Amino acid sequence: NRDVFGVSDHFSVHINGFNDGQQDFRFFVSAAGVQMDCLATEDYEDFTWDAIWDSEVTLTEFGWVVEMKIPYAALRFSKADKQTWGLNFMREIKRDVQKYTWNRIDTKIGAVIPQAGILEGIENIETPTRLFLIPYSSAYYQQSDIGSDTTLKAGLDIKYGINDSFTLDAILVPDFGQTKFDNAILNLLPFEQQLAENRPFFTEGTDLFSKGGLFYSRRIGGAPSSEPVTQQNEEITDYPSTVNLLNAIKISGRTEKGLGIGFLNAVTERTKATILNNDTGKVRKEVIEPLTNYNMLVLDQRFNQNSSVSFVNANTTRNGSFRDANASALLFDLNTKANTYNLYGDFKFSHINTTKDYNGYKTSLNFEKTSGRYRYLFSGKYLSENYDINDLGIIFYTNYHAALASASYRILNPTKIFNTLKIEQELNLELQNTTGKTQEAWYKTVVKATSLNNDYFELGFVVSPLETFDFYEPREYGRYVYIPKRIASYFGFELNRNNALTFDMTPSFTKYDEKGRFNYGIYASPKYRFNDKLSLAYALEYTKMKNDRGWVDFDNAGVVFTERNREILQNDLTGKYSLNNKMTINLTARYYWSYSKTHDFFTLQNNGYLRPNSNYTLNKDRNFNSWNFDLSYSWWFAPGSEVSILYRNYGLQRASVVEKDLSKNLKNIFNSDLTNVLSVSIRYFIDYNSVKNKF
DSSP, X not given: OTTOOTTSOEEEEEEEXXXXXXXXXXXXXXXXXXXXXXXXXXXXXXXXXXXXXXXXXXEOSSOEEEEEEOOGGGOOOOOOSEEEEEEEEEEEEGGGTXXXXXXXXXXXXXXXXXXXXXXXXXXXXXXXXXXXXXXXXXXXXXXXXXXXXEEEEEEEEEEEESSSSEEEEEEEXXXXXXXXXXXXXXXXXXXXXXXXXXXXXXXXXXXTTTGGGOOOGGGTTOSOSOOOOOOTTEEEEEOOSSOOEEEEEEEEEEOTTSEEEEEEEEEEOOEEEEEEETTTOOEEEEEEEOSEEEEEEEEEEEETTTEEEEEEEEEEEESTTSOOEEEEEEEEEEEOXXXXXXXXXXXXXXXXXXXXXXXXXXXEEEEEEOBSSEEEEEEEEEEOTTOOOTTTSOOOOOSEEEEEEEEEEEOSSOOSSEEEEEEEEEEEEEEETTTOOEEEEEEEEEEEEEETTOOEEEEEEEEEOSOEEXXXXXXXXXXXXXXXXXXXXXXXXEOOTTSSEEEEXXXXXXXXXXXXXXXXXEEEEEEEEOXXXXXXXXXXXXXXXXEEEEEEEEETTEEEEEEEEEEEEEEEEEEEEEEETTEEEEEEEEEEEEXXXXXXEEEEOTTSOEEEOSSOOOOOOEEEEEEEEEEEEEXXXXXXXXXXXXXXXXXXXXESSOOOOHHHHHHHHHTSOOEEEEXXXXXXXXXXXXXXXXX
16 A cells, blocks of 8 residues: 555655755655655654655566656745755665665764755756646445435545645545544543544644644544533434534645744534424424634744744634634754754643633643763653643643653664664653642653564563552542552564564553552464465454442442453454555454443542442443444555545444353344445546646
8 A cells, every 4th residue: 555664675765855954755665666755854754645756666686676756846945046955865675674875874863854965956946836636526325224325425625836835735525434444442531532533634744733732633523512401301312423524724834944834724514413302292403513613823943954943823713602712832842953962842821711711831841862872851841720722632631740751771783682772761750730649650661672583572661659649530620539559561572574474462461559450461463474465464452450440420429439340352353455556455354342340339538539339239331342344445546546445334332231252242243233335436636737738
């Protein structure tokens, strides 16, 4: 698949059109002729960014040859008559797990981009018009026990180069019907489940919008923000789980002087719930999410090749009397000229309009040594009680201050025993602001190593020597519950990924300073590559929690906790058959089962400790099954153009009676109301320049 590396050798070209040491445009080609491309900063490589460029590969008796043609339209550069670009080439030999660069990269230095070579001699470039139209059409057939339905959709994506530096992306009549399914879980935590973003518009080229951590794109088109008010004789018969996205645009780019500007705007439609009056039979509708506008603005000024200051603003405006919110952040990231030390931090401010003086802030300061064998980090942060970015961002814990110190040792070149070795030590302490009680306190050691055979090993050990307190599990403001002292450890290994048969496994264990309370788990995943075209991988993840404790309800005595046993089992099967380097068949299947079996109840006391509650008798057992199956065919029949056929089968089952027999759980989920969807989608990439030249 495009942007998936696998185990092939690769060759890449890294181009920095401004030669500012800040951002590369990277273009990769595998020995199989598959393209990968990304926008790269020192923080990460964004492979969701896709450009249109050409490449061909030829295999020979002595190796392989690649030819690449990268148009100016795929790059960003200054308006100067004489250009000076940053440039590097990289060859990766997978069997040796080695990377070779044309311009030397000093491994003692953490920053890579400023170590590029120089390309001169490009003069008088005439930048072509960057206008790309991507019309699409899709058809869906859905069938379940309720009935069947057919849906036809059509829409258009637009990419327009406003100038040499900035690009406008717009999505009209969005269609996300073929995006990857969400991994449903039995969530007993006091927080919502954080979901991965799979919609292309919100994953492509969003590196600027990720700055400051104020943007959680699943808010846009996610769950409604309110619930309807009902009377005793009423019930909700239809509550939409998501809100429809009407349109979205984003503008992003960077000026010749290093100023990055990102602007994103999205609008979601008014959404209503249906409410039935059981006495009269009348049905009414109530708005649970009004017409809503989401807006992001990012200004990121880079200087001295490796430093930056940024301003980020996230705004959510809901029509009418619903909740509006705004969050802003000032960020700085300062590196020494030699990229040996780093000072970075932030100040963030949030405002909510529903409550008077509902303002909050967060600030942090970090100092890090980023070069050499020995490195260290000192970090401190403070979050106020009302710091809330959850309208367009996501945050779980606030109202605390924390300090962290870490130190690490690594080898910079292979030894007689290891190809790589890194030892990390961390100390962390978090104190809740209002009470001064300890929220987190731990010491951690992690050892990571790669053998001469390129097998990977990781050992972790975490000890929490202090009794801590959870201020969210009680689900009642101002209350908290104690968490015993504990130790945890894990050991993971992964055999050389270049082997036809590879295997990785990670067992883990946590023991609490409380009688009979412990957790253990294992992750195991074999993968077999039958040949250059076919591979299959299976992953098993199992967790057992013995005498786990958590909130279940409220009663006349107050907050009710339970002691329970829990098991979580997840099975994933993935397969790929590559017909050629532009055509693949992909399989993704997931079965998830989890239960919670209660056996004792407690009442939470004001001091955070639990006392037995023999009066509570309600059933709080939970049994949860989830099944997803995707089988897809993808053909990139032209640059940027794709035909995709997807068959999807899924179901979900909840029960209040625990069933510990796995075979019966499988039978229950497959006997439930499974939904079948068959969809066909065609996207065609139109380059204005190509059309203009033809006419």
